[in-house]
Every structure is written in structure tokens, then in C-alpha cells.
Amino acid sequence: MSDVLEGVKEVIVDVMKIDPKEVTVETRFIEDLKADSMDQFFLIDGLCEKFDLSxxxxxxxxxxxxKDAVTYIEKVK
Incomplete structure (x- = not known):
């Protein structure tokens, strides 16, 4: 598993307070994790902090x- 994917999973688990086993590369934030707009904000903020990007x-x-998060981060890094 890529370092980027592991980092993205860490952020999701921390922000959403869920079991890491619930997060796969196919996991969708709204549909699967029931993330609301604030959760989404904190997920993006966490990714920015974790990967030192804007x-x-x-x-x-x-x-x-x-998958979208991993693809984006790998593209801009």
C-alpha cells in the first residue's frame, strides 16, 4: 500500500473517528462515511497539513x- 494511501487513511480515521478497517481506496466520503460539510472541510484541512500542500x-x-484524494496528492507532490 502506498505511503499516500496510508496517510490519507490516517487523516480519515482521525477526522471521522472510525475504525481503519472501514476505509478502503473505494470509500466515498459522503455516501460511505456520511461526512457532512464540516467533516469534508476537516478532511481537506487534515490532508493539507499531513502532506504539506494547499x-x-x-x-x-x-x-x-x-481514491480521488490519493490521485490528487500523488499528482501535486
């Missing part, structure tokens, strides 16, 4: 799943 609001709106 995610624009426009890009953040496109990140809807673990």
Missing part, C-alpha cells in the same frame, strides 16, 4: 473519495 476550494470539491 488544496484550492475548486479542487477540494472534486475530492469525493479516498
Amino acid at each position: 488544496i484550492s476550494d475548486e479542487d477540494a470539491r472534486q475530492i469525493k473519495s479516498v
Whole structure:
């Protein structure tokens, strides 16, 4: 498993307070984790902090799943 995926999972588990086993690469934030707008904000903020990057609001709106987050971070890193 990639370091980026592991890091994304860590952020999700921390923000959503869920079991790491509930998070797979296919996990969707809203549909699967029932993330509301504040959860989504904290997820993006956590990813920015974890990976030392800045995610624009426009890009953040496109990140809807673990796979989206990993793909985005790998692209900008």
C-alpha cells in the first residue's frame, strides 16, 4: 500500500473517528462515511497539513473519495 494511501487513511480515521478497517481506496466520503460539510472541510484541512500542500476550494470539491484524494496528492507532490 502506498505511503499516500496510508496517510490519507490516517487523516480519515482521525477526522471521522472510525475504525481503519472501514476505509478502503473505494470509500466515498459522503455516501460511505456520511461526512457532512464540516467533516469534508476537516478532511481537506487534515490532508493539507499531513502532506504539506494547499488544496484550492475548486479542487477540494472534486475530492469525493479516498481514491480521488490519493490521485490528487500523488499528482501535486
